[in-house]
Structures are given as C-alpha cells and as structure tokens.
Amino acid sequence: MDEAKKRDFIGRISRALGREAIPDYVAPFDMSHGPQADMYDDLTQDQVVAMFKTECEKVGTHYIETTKDQLGQVLLDEIEKRGGGKVIYPNSDEVREYNLEELFAKEPADKATFIKWDASKGRDANINASQDAEIGITFPVMGIAETATVVQPSTEESGRSIGLLPITHIAVLHTDTIVPRMTQSMAALSEVYKEDPSSFPTNIVHISGPSNTADIELVRVVGVHGPINVTFILVD
Amino acid sequence: MSILYDERPFHTRVKDVMDNQFKVKAIQKAQDVFYTKRKALVEQVPAWEEFRTEAAALRDHTLRNLDYYLNMFAENAEKAGAHVFFANSDKEATDYALEVLRQKEAKMIVKSKSLLTEEISLNEELIKAGINVNETDLAEFILQTDDWNPPSHIVVPALHLERSKIREVFHDKLGYEGTENPEEMTRFVRKFIRKRFLTANVGFTGCNFGVAETGSITIVSNEGNGRMSSSIPRTQIAVMGMERLVPDLASLDVMMELLVRSSVGAKISNYFSLITGPAKPGEADGPEDLHIIIVNNGRTNVLGGEFNSMLRCIHCGACMNICPVYRHITGHAYGSIYPGPMGAVLTPLLVGYEKAGALPYASTLCGECWEHCPVKIPIHELLLKHRENIAEHTNVRPAIEKPIFKTAATMFANSFLYDMGTKAAAVGMKAVAKDDAMPEWMKVLPVAGGWIKSKDMGTMKLHKFRDVYAKYEKNKKKGTF
Numbered sequence: 020m021d022e023a024k025k026r027d028f029i030g031r032i033s034r035a036l037g038r039e040a041i042p043d044y045v046a047p048f049d050m051s052h053g054p055q056a057d058m059y060d061d062l063t064q065d066q067v068v069a070m071f072k073t074e075c076e077k078v079g080t081h082y083i084e085t086t087k088d089q090l091g092q093v094l095l096d097e098i099e100k101r102g103g104g105k106v107i108y109p110n111s112d113e114v115r116e117y118n119l120e121e122l123f124a125k126e127p128a129d130k131a132t133f134i135k136w137d138a139s140k141g142r143d144a145n146i147n148a149s150q151d152a153e154i155g156i157t158f159p160v161m162g163i164a165e166t167a168t169v170v171q172p173s174t175e176e177s178g179r180s181i182g183l184l185p186i187t188h189i190a191v192l193h194t195d196t197i198v199p200r201m202t203q204s205m206a207a208l209s210e211v212y213k214e215d216p217s218s219f220p221t222n223i224v225h226i227s228g229p230s231n232t233a234d235i236e237l238v239r240v241v242g243v244h245g246p247i248n249v250t251f252i253l254v255d
Numbered sequence: 256m257s258i259l260y261d262e263r264p265f266h267t268r269v270k271d272v273m274d275n276q277f278k279v280k281a282i283q284k285a286q287d288v289f290y291t292k293r294k295a296l297v298e299q300v301p302a303w304e305e306f307r308t309e310a311a312a313l314r315d316h317t318l319r320n321l322d323y324y325l326n327m328f329a330e331n332a333e334k335a336g337a338h339v340f341f342a343n344s345d346k347e348a349t350d351y352a353l354e355v356l357r358q359k360e361a362k363m364i365v366k367s368k369s370l371l372t373e374e375i376s377l378n379e380e381l382i383k384a385g386i387n388v389n390e391t392d393l394a395e396f397i398l399q400t401d402d403w404n405p406p407s408h409i410v411v412p413a414l415h416l417e418r419s420k421i422r423e424v425f426h427d428k429l430g431y432e433g434t435e436n437p438e439e440m441t442r443f444v445r446k447f448i449r450k451r452f453l454t455a456n457v458g459f460t461g462c463n464f465g466v467a468e469t470g471s472i473t474i475v476s477n478e479g480n481g482r483m484s485s486s487i488p489r490t491q492i493a494v495m496g497m498e499r500l501v502p503d504l505a506s507l508d509v510m511m512e513l514l515v516r517s518s519v520g521a522k523i524s525n526y527f528s529l530i531t532g533p534a535k536p537g538e539a540d541g542p543e544d545l546h547i548i549i550v551n552n553g554r555t556n557v558l559g560g561e562f563n564s565m566l567r568c569i570h571c572g573a574c575m576n577i578c579p580v581y582r583h584i585t586g587h588a589y590g591s592i593y594p595g596p597m598g599a600v601l602t603p604l605l606v607g608y609e610k611a612g613a614l615p616y617a618s619t620l621c622g623e624c625w626e627h628c629p630v631k632i633p634i635h636e637l638l639l640k641h642r643e644n645i646a647e648h649t650n651v652r653p654a655i656e657k658p659i660f661k662t663a664a665t666m667f668a669n670s671f672l673y674d675m676g677t678k679a680a681a682v683g684m685k686a687v688a689k690d691d692a693m694p695e696w697m698k699v700l701p702v703a704g705g706w707i708k709s710k711d712m713g714t715m716k717l718h719k720f721r722d723v724y725a726k727y728e729k730n731k732k733k734g735t736f
Contacts, residue, residue, distance in 0.1 A: 245479025
C-alpha cells in the first residue's frame with residue numbers, strides 16, 4: 020500500500036468530517052438492542068432444523084434427510100439420480116470419517132467415476148477436473164435456517180471450484196450446525212477470526228439454491244454460471 | 256460508460272422513452288413484480304421498521320467514522336494479503352487497474368456486475384488499452400453484445416430489450432441459431448462465457464460491503480458470476496466505493512436482512528461471498544493476487560454535508576421499484592447510470608447541476624422512495640434541497656419560471672382571484688371536453704398542452720376541494736356529519 024496516498028485519501032475524509040486526524044478510538048456500534056438479537060430465541064434445535072426444511076420447500080431447493088450410517092448410500096443414490104458421471108469430492112476429514120472412498124471405489128465405472136480434489140497437483144489440474152465433472156460434493160460448515168443457506172468455506176482440501184463448476188452441487192450438512200439466522204453464523208465466523216485471523220478462510224460463500232437469473236423479461240431461469248442442480252443432504 | 260451516458264435535454268430523453276412502449280411496459284411489470292414480492296416478504300418481518308432504523312443508524316455511525324473504519328479495513332485487508340489502492344478520482348482508479356493488467360501481461364478479463372466500474376468508465380479505458388473485456392452478468396452481457404446499450408434499471412439492466420431483440424443480437428453478433436426462449440438463450444450464454452472464465456487473466460468484481468473488522472469484501476449475486484470472477488482467474492481486482500463499509504461481520508447480518516428483500520423481494524441472494532485476502536499458498540484455486548481499489552471520485556464533497564445521508568445508500572433499487580415517475584419515464588430518461596430517485600439525488604452530486612440539474616425535478620416528492628428505503632434515506636427531502644440549491648445558487652432554472660411564480664404568488668395571495676381563476680378554467684375546460692376528458696387537439700396549445708400532454712386529465716371540477724371542505728365545515732357545525 021502506498022502510505023502517502025492512503026494518508027492523503029483518508030486525510031480528505033477526516034477533514035470532510037471536520038477533524039484533522041483519524042480518531043484513536045471509536046466506541047463500537049451497539050447492536051445488542053437490535054431486533055435481530057433475540058429473534059428465534061425460543062426455538063429448540065429441532066424447530067430450527069424444521070425451519071431450514073420448510074424454507075427449502077418454499078424456494079424449491081431439493082433436500083434429503085439421512086443419518087451418519089446411511090450417508091454413503093444416500094450420496095450414491097443421489098449421484099445416480101442426478102445422472103452419475105464424473106464426481107469431484109474434497110480431500111477432507113468428512114470423506115475419511117464416513118469411509119466414502121471405500122464406497123466410491125466399489126461403484127461401477129459406468130455409473131460414476133470419482134476424482135479427489137488434490138491441491139498438490141496444482142491449480143490447472145484441479146480447476147480442469149472440476150470443469151470436467153458433472154457433480155461436485157462439498158461439506159459446508161454451517162446452515163442458516165431462515166434462508167435455507169449453507170455456509171461453504173474454501174480450503175486447501177476443498178477448493179472453490181468443486182461446488183461451482185459442475186452442473187450439480189451436492190452439499191452435505193450436519194443438522195446440528197444449523198443456526199436460525201445470519202446473526203448466529205456471523206457471530207461464529209467473527210469468533211473464528213478473533214481467535215486467529217490468519218486461519219480465517221479466504222473465501223466463504225453462502226449458498227441458497229441453484230444459480231439463477233431473471234434478466235430476460237423477468238423470466239426466471241435456473242442455472243446461469245453456477246450449478247443448475249443443488250441438493251442438500253441433511254445428516255442428523 | 257461514464258456516469259452520464261445520455262446528455263441530451265431531459266425532455267428529449269423522456270420523449271424518446273415515451274415512444275418506446277415496450278420499454279415502459281417492461282419497467283412497469285418489473286415494478287409490479289418486485290413490489291408485490293417485496294411487500295409479501297416485508298410483511299413477514301414484524302420488526303422491519305426496527306431493522307430499518309438500526310440499519311440507518313449503523314450506516315450513519317460508519318459514515319461519521321469513515322476515516323477510522325477505512326483505515327481499519329485497509330490494515331486488515333493487507334494483513335490478509337490483499338493489495339489496497341486508494342483512488343481519489345476515476346482516472347487514478349483506472350490507471351491503477353491498467354498498471355496491474357500490464358504487470359500481469361493480461362489480455363482478457365471477465366467482469367461481474369459493478370455500477371462503480373461504470374462510474375469510473377473502466378470498460379472504456381480497458382478497451383482503449385486493447386484489453387478484451389467480458390461482462391458476465393447475463394443482462395450486462397446482453398447490453399455489451401448489443402454495442403453497449405445503456406442500462407435501464409440497476410438490478411435488471413437489460414429489461415428494456417424484448418426477447419426477440421436479444422435473440423436477434425445474439426444471432427447477428429455471436430452466430431446464435433437457437434430460439435428466443437430465455438432458458439435456451441441463457442444456456443447459450445453460460446457456455447459462451449464459461450470458456451472466458453476459464454481463460455481470463457483477471458476477474459473484476461464490485462463490492463457490496465467491505466468489512467472493517469476483517470478486511471473482507473463481499474459480493475451478492477444470483478447468477479454465480481461473482482463467484483466465478485473471484486475463484487477462477489489468477490488475479491482479482493475488486494472496486495469499492497469508499498462509503499461501502501460496515502464495521503464488522505455482525506453488521507452484515509443487518510444489511511443482508513434488508514438488501515435482498517428490498518432489492519428483488521427475495522429473502523437472500525443465491526450467493527453471498529465473503530472474501531478475505533487472496534488464496535493462501537497451497538490453495539489450488541482462487542486469486543493469487545487480490546487488489547482492492549477504494550474510490551472517492553467526489554464522495555468527500557458529499558460526506559459530512561447536507562446530502563450526507565445519501566451515502567447510506569446500499570444500491571438496492573427499492574426507490575425506483577416504487578417511484579411513480581420512474582414508472583413512466585424509465586431508467587433511460589435519467590440518462591445516468593444511477594437512475595430513479597436515488598440517481599436523481601446522487602447524479603447531480605457527482606456531476607453537478609449544470610449537467611444534471613433537471614433530475615431533481617423528476618419527482619412528485621410523494622416520499623414513497625423514503626418509505627421503501629431500507630436505510631431510511633429521506634430522498635424526497637434531498638430532492639427538494641437540490642431544487643432549493645438550484646433556485647438559489649444557479650441559473651439552471653428556466654427563465655420563464657420567474658414571471659409565472661410572480662403571477663402565481665399574487666393569485667394565491669388573493670383568494671378571490673384564485674377562486675375566479677380556477678373556476679374560469681373549469682368552465683373553459685368543460686366547454687371543450689369530450690366525454691369528460693380533454694380532447695387531443697388541446698395538447699398543441701401552449702399552456703394547457705403542457706398541462707395535459709403527459710396525463711390523462713379529467714376536466715377541472717367545478718366543485719373544488721375548497722368548496723367541498725367549506726360545505727363540510729358548515730355541516731359539521733350544524734351537526735349533520
């Protein structure tokens with residue numbers, strides 16, 4: 020950053036605000052009395068999960084409920100239902116936890132083939148693999164009930180392209196991570212940041228259904244640049 | 256595109272729009288659709304007014320301490336590895352962008368939607384430098400393909416083009432052979448632009464909110480082009496207006512509650528990206544370099560002054576989705592990339608009264624814009640303030656106004672003259688009326704023509720409100736009401 024340029028730029032702002040320099044301290048804006056602070060306070064976790072599902076139905080986002088034991092099979096069924104083909108998945112703990120690679124290996128190649136995101140192979144290999152894939156699987160870290168949103172960070176193990184370039188995105192979400200509103204999800208992200216800014220994910224995307232547009236005569240068309248199909252698998 | 260893309264007189268622009276009824280109908284449909292959807296959603300939020308109040312206070316707090324928060328934002332963005340550049344003017348911003356492109360030896364760029372890049376004429380400068388520019392938002396792509404047809408709405412900018420016209424443009428310029436079905440055309444564009452996403456050297460994006468606490472930028476999008484531009488090219492350049500800051504992540508919750516509901520009547524956009532620095536070493540996608548250009552370009556003239564509250568604006572478009580004037584004259588009559596009520600306030604602030612002095616008069620001052628504004632900008636009061644300034648300090652006001660107002664003052668000051676004058680007009684209009692409406696030939700008359708040209712006027716009523724009211728008062732006294 021050009022420090023002189025910054026001083027000049029911010030100096031103009033200070034002067035417009037009627038002062039000579041940037042204040043040393045500004046009392047933070049108090050959000051504790053805002054309407055968002057206690058919204059949905061009285062809901063149980065079951066009710067929050069129910070709200071997530073209701074919202075999915077309202078906006079037409081496809082979701083499937085399952086348990087940890089059944090996840091592998093449900094995933095394979097959904098892959099088949101979405102037409103199979105090449106599937107890209109992250110190199111993440113969840114994949115190991117659910118022994119997904121074992122399952123994937125057993126799947127006949129004419130139904131689906133599986134490619135693992137592997138950052139060590141470099142940029143082009145991973146982006147091209149995602150571009151070639153028909154389906155991408157990711158494991159978002161949180162869900163937001165009010166808007167049926169999943170919160171998806173990018174990491175070395177799970178890149179941006181997986182849930183972006185393929186035509187179908189399957190997101191596996193644990194129901195105990197679903198919070199009522201962005202109030203709680205942003206508070207959680209803020210905690211992560213405060214703990215260690217350098218570990219904060221460089222890209223966190225909130226995904227609330229398939230890519231869409233209404234740019235031509237306001238006709239809603241699903242699937243512009245991002246995935247055309249989205250499935251949320253909710254793991255209890 | 257610069258801020259003003261059509262500098263012909265206001266009335267010429269209006270007349271042009273009126274001659275294109277498809278355009279007018281399209282805007283009216285958009286207003287109806289967005290209004291209905293927004294209203295239904297807002298009714299589901301019992302605390303909507305509290306949210307508006309909180310958001311307005313939050314924006315004011317940020318603006319009042321903008322130097323403090325910008326400094327914090329820049330420091331944290333740098334800590335996360337981003338390059339921050341402060342641009343006092345449009346030229347400084349585009350020069351910096353060109354310098355980055357030169358260093359990267361970039362030949363092709365992709366761009367997601369950003370009004371600010373229009374404001375600073377980024378596309379023109381890039382094209383002049385021989386860069387292959389690709390707008391990727393579907394509407395912006397349509398407008399670019401149609402030889403940079405100007406936008407008519409800030410959220411759905413290509414609404415004035417019917418599908419058959421879009422098909423024709425795609426056919427002539429891109430060799431598209433499909434039908435005019437919106438889905439088929441969208442799929443065609445998906446394929447066409449995907450190739451460019453994968454090969455572009457640089458992705459340009461706007462920034463809905465910068466977050467001071469973390470140095471993050473955010474992108475709200477439905478199509479996914481914001482995600483693509485910030486995920487696939489090796490370099491990302493984000494352009495951000497200096498006022499588009501929030502203090503912390505918690506603030507995003509409040510702003511997002513209001514932004515998308517107000518904008519298109521949805522609870523949330525399909526995608527909302529929070530980007531903090533470039534990709535970390537070891538990550539296999541995302542930008543290796545992230546440049547954030549923070550733009551002033553005249554905003555310090557507004558900050559802290561009588562129009563300060565205009566800088567609260569979060570560009571949702573709610574004011575134009577409700578405005579009765581915008582409904583009839585559409586975005587193109589404003590001639591500015593910032594149309595509608597917000598544009599009628601902002602454009603003169605950025606380009607001056609000489610060039611945009613007519614815009615504050617494109618309003619009935621009904622105040623619906625303020626009522627629908629998620630951050631409670633008193634737009635109608637600011638428009639009135641503009642008019643006061645124009646009347647007091649400039650020569651923009653039409654010369655004929657002076658004698659008219661002098662006569663009016665005399666008339667209004669004298670109730671007998673006023674009464675006689677309007678009743679005479681009523682009798683006169685009644686005499687020429689056909690089916691209680693003014694006949695076509697009246698429109699060519701100098702004074703009456705101006706009065707009735709753009710309105711479907713009934714005749715002025717003999718029983719004027721003042722008469723009815725007087726009767727009411729009389730009856731009230733008699734106890735018959």
